Amino acid sequence: MGLVTPVGNNLGETWQSLLEARSGVAPISLFDASGFSVRIAAEVKGDTYLSNTGHKRLSKAATRSHLFALAAAEEAIQDAGIRPDAANGHRWGCSVGTGMVSVDFPELEALQREAAPAGELNTDLLLSSSIASDPIAFCRSQSAQGLSLLVERYAIKGYTTSVHTACASGGQAVGTGLKLIRRGDCDYVLAGGFDSMISPLGLAGFCLLNAVSTDNHNPHTASRPFDASRNGFVLGEGAGFLVLEEWEAAVKRGARIYAELAGEGNSLSSYRITDSHPSGDGPIQAMQQALQSAGIFPEQVDYLNAHGTSTPMNDRSEAAAAHVVFGSHIKDLSVSSTKSTMGHLIAAAGAVEAAICALTIHHGKVPINANLTQRDPDCNLNFICDKAKDQAVRVAMSNSLGFGGSNSCLVFREPGAS
């Protein structure tokens, strides 16, 4: 597995930060956000991940989020100790959750200066603009570019796909990877997600919807999923990648197995664009299907890594769903949303949180739901607070619930337990 997150440039750093609940939220440094209603975000800090992004030929055609992807994927490939070769490249797949297409803001500003001096695009001026003449800008802004960079770098020649279901993208990409192996299309899948919306346009989009926390003066506590005073999510960025491998093949080569990806579930809320029903309808079906696909009973689940965005509606609906799915087992189920420390990584969130679930199984520790001081009576779950909990995790579940109503749920199991 490999991670680039607001709390670490790699897997180890991220995990350590989560155990210590070190917040990744801070005033925005990537651009001057002083005029925005929200001026905080969870940025990836520093640039040590850049040592893993590969040849300059690739990285020059990469956006910030593609660079995260290249770095996290490289860490995952190295960590797995296996990579595509001439003999098996066609049996490798790649499944990625990508963010919305956007161009870098300085490019948009240049486009405005050159082709829209009065604010409206002048198509004749566009003809001679520098951006429209730049083939690298074209490639960088294509939705298949992130995937293309990865499959080219590793010579992955089997089934390759990019998916986008907003905040559920990463979860769905990992779920797709599971299906590709189960149905025999691939023996190995590089699966993950990457995103960076900490840009003037990305932030603007969420500010306009009043979806992000305005706690500009208290960045560390701004993301407080399930707290009664929660007031929106905190925008994060990053990438997470997992190397998925057919069980027997992994055992045979003596691979270090973090966890078994045991099941995935997938549903559509069909309620509102931004929310699922307060009853939990939608997420419930995804969670139940994931358990069924894993052949696991609800009472076997030890840890739920909640989607837990810290928006009023999401958290209430998700908590209601957990009650329906887990019934009386809910009091014994450890729950935390790691978005409380690292913010919401949007299209990368589900993949990063999938890796975190596998780490809870591997290390026997559960990270906390930070900043939970006033419990919301509508979100009455067994939250892990204060400090990380030592707990043997045999089964972990990860939820990803997206704008548009797509819900993805992944279930991980202790290796060899099936």
Add this chain to the structure above:
Amino acid sequence: MQTAARVVITGLGAICASGKQPEQILDSLLDGTISIAEIGGWDGENWPCRLGGVVGFSPRELINDRKLLKLIKKTDVVGIYAAEQALNSAGISAYRESLASAADDSFAERFGLYVGTSGGYYDTQYDFLPLISEANGSMQAIGERLGESVNPMWLLGNLPNNVVCHVGIRNKLKGANACITNHGTSGSLSIIEAFESLRIGDTDRAIAIGHDAPVEPQTVLYYQKAGLLADAQLTPFDADRSGCILGEGGAALVLETLEAAESRSAPIHAEILGKGCTSEAQGLLPVRVDGDGVARAICLALEQAGLETQQIGMIVCHGNGTRTSDLSEGVAIRKVFGTHIPPITCFKWAFGHLLAAAGSIDTVLALTALQRGIVPAIAPLRNIDPSLQDLPIAKVAREPISDTALILSRGFGGQNSALIIRATSR
């Protein structure tokens, strides 16, 4: 292991520059009509590329929901339109009226939605140009005046997964879903993922939708500068072909397990038999001239379908009109089929390359053509490329040699897909 379910097609919908129904579009193709025209959306007088396959209907003619139309883009309009046409043609809502409430809930939860779409458009970001102009270099001013200048629903209006969302809400469909943003193979992958979800029992029924509207200034210009666009006409496999032309549209198929379709006496148009997906892994734009990715995709599809090459009745190529893509497709077909090659055709010459919807509309039209027992001619084809002259490329309409079609799609990143369908005999 449980035997995989058989998967059938029970509903079709399509809209593009050539028409707004599969039969109508096929009629137009058979007449040899080229529905590509000068793009009217902007003043292209000085532009080196002025052609596109634009859908001429107004959004109100297609979807009667003023509130929704304020929130979505043209690509979503054609996607939702095609989807609901397919649902109607499959008789889905009529059947649901006969169900009790609990049975209908379960119907909804077992109905999947698989959509192939673009990951986003350049013009989406132009909504910020007035603000950037006014702010005159001050980022602070951009933040402060944001609410006065940009529609508060801007982000939601531009979600790539809007068609999943709105087709779900409008038609109360709640099952497994995916939104695939994979350029030219998105539409095919939406069918393939729906097919596989039905085979393994994740769903009983599903709709596979492809939609796209790439005819916007910056995209057209980028394609032109990358050498991908035709000078005047999209003439696939022609010795003088010069490139592609972009088009807008959507297409959708309702898929069901054979059991689910038979249980409600649904009209069964075809069965999906196999698929193959490959990558050439050589970067965003390059295509291997030896057709490696296409050939491997075809072999995988044949293997899953359990068919020999001589059982394929017609091949619907990607045929995007660029020199290397068409050539390498021909090379791949020759490599796999040897000397016994079924008639080869393609459709993009008539209404343009719908990118994320291309595989969807090609599959819908391949099926419609099979049902009529015809391989449509590639009307603008004059002189077949000398290096492809041994291939049975349809300069004139012919008959398919069986009821089975192979449909090929290709996309950026060296991605290829192959799909095999068999029309139900009537």
